[in-house]
Amino acid sequence: MALATPPGIGAISVIRLSGPNSIPAIDNVFSGKIKIKEAKSHTIHYGNIVENDEIIDDVLVSVFKAPNSYTAEDSIEISTHGSPLIAQKIISLIINNGEVRLAEPGEFTKRAFLNSRIDLTQAEAVADIINSRTLVSLRGARNQLGGLLSSRVVSLRERLVNVSSFIELELDFAEEDIELIRRNDLYSKIIDILVEIKGLLDSYTFGKVIRDGINVAIVGEPNVGKSSLLNYLLKESRAIVSEIPGTTRDTIKEEISFDGILIRLFDTAGIRFSEDEIEKEGVERSRDTVRNADLILFVGDVNVGFADSLSTELRELNSSAKIIKILNKTDLGVNKTFFEDFKISVKTADGMTQLLEGLKKSALSEGAYTEKDAIVTNIRHYNCLVKAEENLKKALKTISENYSGEFLASDFRAAEIALAEIIGEVTPEEILNNIFSKFCIGK
C-alpha cells in the first residue's frame, strides 16, 4: 500500500492497496454499510476509518476485484480528506491491523507487468506519461502505453523466430546435412528485419527530443543582446510548460514549449569566458551549459560579428551540438557579412519570424510528431535494438562466410534476447529493479 496522490495538502488524498490481503486489511479498519469483502468490483462505499471506536476520517473506499484492476490483483483505493497527517495515520493503522506493507516505488506498475497486464515498454510509458512536460511528449508516451512500440517489437521478434527456427531445425537434423532455408532467402529476410530495426533506431534522435526536450545555450560577447533574445523567445512561446515543484531554478534558466517540444533555455548572459579568478565558478558553469547543449545560439553584434576565440572554444567544448549564428541589432544598419545563419533585430523584431522557424526546424530535426507511428524514446530500448542489429549483422557475415549453422543459431538467439528484453520477457531482475525504482511511490 502507498499514498497515490502527490504529498501535501489538497481536497483529497488517495491511498492504494493491492494484493489478496487488501480487502481483509481494509475490512479491519473500515466501518460502513457493508463489509468490503461483500462489495462488487468497481463500486464505491462511504464509511469511517475507525481506531478503537474513534473515527479517524470518513472516507470513500473504491473496490477493484482481480483481474479487473491496474495490477490485475484485488485492489482498494481509499479517498480521504487531503491532509498528510490523516494519510499517514490511516496507512500506519492499516499496516498495524493487516497483512500489508508499504509499497516500493513503482511496485503497482511492476505487479501489473509481472501479472502480464502490460509489457515492459508499457510499464515504462506509465512513468513517461506522469513525467511528461509537454503535450507532444505526452502523446509519444501514450502511444507507447497503447502498445505501438510493443507491437512492432513483437512482430520483429516473430519474424526473427520464424527464420531462426529453420536453422534450429537444421541443427536438430545436423547429421543429415539438409538446408531447410536457402541461404539467399535467409540473407534477404535478415536484411528486411535490419531495415525495420534501422527505422526504429533512426526514430530515436527525434524520440529523445520529444521525450526529454532539448537544451539550448545562448552565448556571445557582452552586450550583443543575449538577454533580450531570451526574453523575446519566452514571450513568443505561448504554450505553457507545466511547472514541476522542485525544479532547480539555479541552473535552468527558463523552459518553454515550441510546438510541444520542451526547450530549456540556458542564458550565459553576464558570465564571460574569462580567466579572472573571481569569475571562475561562473565561467565553469557557463562551460557546463555549453557542454550539455543540444543547440547553441551564438549571438554576435551586427557590426562586430563572432569572436574567433569564442567560436573555437564553443567547438572544443561541444563538438556535436548544432551552432546557429545570429547577428543581432540590424536596426543599427548592416555593413558586413559574417557567415551568419540569421540576421535579426530583437528591438524591431526584424528577422525574428525566420529565426523562430529556423529554431523550430533545428529543434525538431525531422518535422512535427503527428503520425501514429512507433518511435523509440528510451535509451534502454535503443540499446537493445542496437544489440539486435549487431547480432543480425554478425549473422549476415556468418552466412556470407559460410560458417556453420551453430554460429548462425547463436547470432539469432542473441538478437532474439535483445528484442525480448525490450518488452520485458527475458529482462534481468536488476534491470527491472532499476526501471521501477525510478517510479514514484504509489504508482
Added chain:
Amino acid sequence: MALATPPGIGAISVIRLSGPNSIPAIDNVFSGKIKIKEAKSHTIHYGNIVENDEIIDDVLVSVFKAPNSYTAEDSIEISTHGSPLIAQKIISLIINNGEVRLAEPGEFTKRAFLNSRIDLTQAEAVADIINSRTLVSLRGARNQLGGLLSSRVVSLRERLVNVSSFIELELDFAEEDIELIRRNDLYSKIIDILVEIKGLLDSYTFGKVIRDGINVAIVGEPNVGKSSLLNYLLKESRAIVSEIPGTTRDTIKEEISFDGILIRLFDTAGIRFSEDEIEKEGVERSRDTVRNADLILFVGDVNVGFADSLSTELRELNSSAKIIKILNKTDLGVNKTFFEDFKISVKTADGMTQLLEGLKKSALSEGAYTEKDAIVTNIRHYNCLVKAEENLKKALKTISENYSGEFLASDFRAAEIALAEIIGEVTPEEILNNIFSKFCIGK
C-alpha cells in the same frame, strides 16, 4: 470542477465535478463501455478521455448521483495519471466541451452547506481537518464535523426560542397585559443558558490551543544554554508533526508535538536585545517572537539568575504570555535562589522531567483532550457566543429593571441570531465568502 488532489507529480490525480451539468460534460469527452449518464451511483468506469479521436489519458470515472454525494448534487471524480500537464489538459478539454466552469476555493463544501447536507460549523471543520497538524487537533475537528458543537448550539437555540416565544406571544396580546411566563422563571432559564454558553466560551482557551497550537519563545542572555534546551526538547518529542510544504522556515524554528499539542519553538538564541545598528533587524525579529508568544521560556544561568532589564522588557512586549523562569546549569552547583520556576541541567538532564511536565501543563492549561465534549476552537464561533452572551445579559438587566417586553424580545432576537450565525442559518454572504475563500481549490 477542479483538481482535488495536491498539485505536483504523483501516481494519480483526481479531478472533481459537481452539479447537474457534470454528467453530460464528462460524457462529451469520455469513451468507455457505457455512457456515464447510464451508470449507477457509486460505480467506477474505466475508459479514455478523448479529444478528436486522440486519447489524452485512460482514466477511472467515479459516479455519484444526487443526493448521495459530497455536495448532494450529481458529482463525478476522474482519476487520471498523476501529471499536472494531464490534469490541466483534461480540465480545459472538459470546460471547452461542456457547460461547466472552474470551481472557486471551497465551492464543493459551500455547495454541501447550501444544499443543507452539513451546517456551517461542519463546513468549517472540513478545512480544519485538512489543515490539522497533530492528532489532537484532528480529533477536535472531527468531533466538530461529527456535529458535536452544532448539536449543542442547536439545543441552546431551541431553549432560547422556547423562552422567547412566551415573550413574543405576550407582545401579540399586548393590550391584554398578560404575563405568560413568570419573570423569576424567565430569569433562571436565561441563567441556565448563560451557564452553558459560559462553558463553551471557557473551552475556547483550550480549543484554540488544540486547533492552532502554541508559540513558545526561548529567551535569555547569551550562553545560558537556550540552544541546547531547544535541542533537548526536539529530541524528547517523539511524536512527529506532519510537514507541510511551503511553511516558512525563516521565522519558525522548529515544530514539535507534545501529547498531540502543536508547539512552535522559536529560538531567539544569538539575537541579543541590543541597540547595535547592525543587529537591529535581528532584534526586531526577536521582539516579534516575544510579542507573539503564548509561553515564554526565560532561561538564566544558575549563578547569575535573570537579568532585570530583560525581565522588564519581556513584560512590556507581552503582558499576557505566561513566563516560565528556568535556571540552567545546576551541574555547576547551586548557590542562590532567583525565584525560578524550574532548576535544570540540560547537560546532565537533571530536573528535565519536572520541566517537561510543567511545560505540558502550561501548554494544555486544562488537561488532555480525550473526552468527547464539544469544544470551541474557532474565533468566529467564539465571537458569536460572546454576542449571544452579551444580549442575554442585557435581557437579564431588562427583566430586573422591569423594562417592557419589546426590549426583552429584541435582546432575545439578537441572541438567537448570534447562535444561528454559528451554524450558518442567518450568516451574511460576506462572512460565508470569507470562510470558504480560505479553503483550498477542489474542496
